[in-house]
Amino acid sequence: xxxxEIAMMDHSAMDGMEGMDHSKMGGMDSEAIRSMRPAxxxxxxxxxxxxxFLSYADLKAQAPLYEDREATxxxxxxxxxxxxxxxxxxxxxxxxxxxxxxxxxxxxxxxxFINETMMAHPMHLHGMWSILDVGEDAWNPxxxxxxxxxxxxxxxxxxxxxxxxxxxxCHLAYHAASGMFRKIVVEGYPxxxxxx
Numbered sequence: 757x758x759x760x761e762i763a764m765m766d767h768s769a770m771d772g773m774e775g776m777d778h779s780k781m782g783g784m785d786s787e788a789i790r791s792m793r794p795a796x797x798x799x800x801x802x803x804x805x806x807x808x809f810l811s812y813a814d815l816k817a818q819a820p821l822y823e824d825r826e827a828t829x830x831x832x833x834x835x836x837x838x839x840x841x842x843x844x845x846x847x848x849x850x851x852x853x854x855x856x857x858x859x860x861x862x863x864x865x866x867x868x869f870i871n872e873t874m875m876a877h878p879m880h881l882h883g884m885w886s887i888l889d890v891g892e893d894a895w896n897p898x899x900x901x902x903x904x905x906x907x908x909x910x911x912x913x914x915x916x917x918x919x920x921x922x923x924x925x926c927h928l929a930y931h932a933a934s935g936m937f938r939k940i941v942v943e944g945y946p947x948x949x950x951x952x
Contacts, residue, residue, distance in 0.1 A: 812910075813890050815897040821885060822915045824894035827866035831857065835871045835879075835904060835926070835936065843934050844873075844926060850935025857924065859916045861944035868911045871904040877936065878903040878927040883918040901927050919945050 837844035846854070859865055866889075871877055878901045879886075885898040889911040896913075904910045925937040 812888060815888065815890055816892050817895045817897045820894040821887070821898045822864075825864060827913050828863040830866040830868060832868045832870065833879075835869055835873060835877045837873050837875075837931070837934075837936065839874060842930075844877075844931040844936035846936055846938055851925075851932075851937035851939075852935065854938055856921075856939040856941045858941045858943060859914075861916055861919050861942055861946065863916050864913055865916060866911060866913045868909060869902070869904045870909050871906055874906045875931075876903055876905050877931060879925070880927040881914060881922065881924045881940065883920070883922040883940075883942075884914050884916065886912045886914060888912050916942055917946075918942060 834847045835844075836846065836848045843850065867886075869877075869879060880901045886900065886902050887896050887898050888902055890896055899912075902910060902912050919942045922940040922942065923937065924940045925932040
């Protein structure tokens with residue numbers, strides 16, 4: 757919007773803002789936009805001149821958590837939603853209308869997140885580790901929460917080693933509550949388990 761358009765706006769419907777003069781608010785020029793930091797770290801500054809921001813590509817496990825093996829299957833998960841309606845979903849389906857994701861005990865599943873929204877979604881799987889794929893194979897780091905930045909694709913693998921029902925959701929509580937949530941059902945049990 758131009759300064760003139762802002763000045764002509766009717767702000768009378770905004771409680772407590774009637775006296776504000778928006779004509780003095782300058783817009784962001786292209787240089788200001790180019791200099792912006794990623795949304796999750798805009799306020800951080802490297803402590804040392806010439807420092808840099810770390811990314812997931814900089815992570816490496818101190819020791820492998822699991823044997824390095826190929827995933828038995830891949831599940832693609834589209835992170836979807838609407839900023840206007842503030843409804844968040846997985847594959848355009850909210851939790852209330854979804855079916856559980858069924859896994860088999862002992863398999864290794866690769867989850868690939870495709871974030872189609874303009875917000876970051878820190879995805880959290882209860883009960884099992886998320887092994888973030890940073891290209892380090894056996895040395896990929898294990899995490900509880902995988903942050904998926906806007907418009908990006910991130911993959912993780914999970915050793916399915918916890919029978920039962922588990923929550924799988926965006927760790928922003930209001931995103932999970934509005935629908936970016938799934939139930940994971942792990943079928944089967946370890947051979948050594950005493951199931952009665």
